[in-house]
Amino acid sequence: MLSDIQEVLYDEGKLQAKVKELGEQLSRDFEGRNPLVICVLKGAFIFMSDLVKTMTIPLEIDFMAVSSYGQSTKSSGVVKIIKDLDTSVEGRDVLIVEDIIDSGLTLSYLIDVLERRNAKSVTVATLFDKPARRTVDLQADYTGFTLPDEFVVGYGLDFAEKYRNLPFIGILKPEVYEK
Ligand SMILES: O=P(O)(O)OC[C@H]1O[C@H](OP(=O)(O)OP(=O)(O)O)[C@H](O)[C@@H]1O
Ligand code: HPA
Ligand SMILES: [Mg+2]
Secondary structure (H helix, E strand, O other): OHHHEEEEEEOHHHHHHHHHHHHHHHHHHOOOOOOEEEEEEOOOHHHHHHHHHOOOOOOEEEEEEEEOOOOOOOOOOOOEEEEOOOOOOEOOEEEEEEEEEOOOHHHHHHHHHHHHOOEOEEEEEEEEEOHHHOOOOOOOOEEEEEOOOOOEEEOOEOEOOEOOOOOOEEEEOHHHHHO
16 A cells, blocks of 8 residues: 555644644634534545544534545546435534545535525635645635645545555555556
């Protein structure tokens, strides 16, 4: 698995420090609002669990699974809900937790769904942002790191379901997905 990585961008220590910084900021900004924190599965599962441990305010969590990449490094353009929320978002302050914003298609779809369900507010926290690849014009409210235009894996992010368990984020060697 390690031999498929071209370059480590952020190691475990750097990721943890950034997650803690985001958690402290979110705790201040969501004080007294009991936010519903939504993990966008599968990619955000590690970020979500590390993030909520650094948050010091009352909050609730829920999960939604969506997918658009499948076995490719390019979005299919069609976002599918694979698992929906258990909780109603009506009148709630909602915090979407994403691992990465790339084309922006997943997020724009999710924001639209949650606004149509009458959430009181929809805020987005993403650990990674790849602005060079955007096809939809949107930005997260909270961003951890801005990444170069490369396909990355680890810390929850996959290629064809592999590499999610790497503790760091790294660039995948192109020969892995070009073969
Ligand atoms: O901005 P976009 O181009 O939409 O890309 C970002 C989305 O793509 C990935 O999910 P994916 O569809 O691969 O599902 P996964 O989380 O199960 O890996 C990632 O976890 C984000 O949710
Ligand atoms: O660079 C990426 N890596 C893994 N999954 C992704 N989904 C969108 N962009 C990426
Ligand atoms: Mg994926």
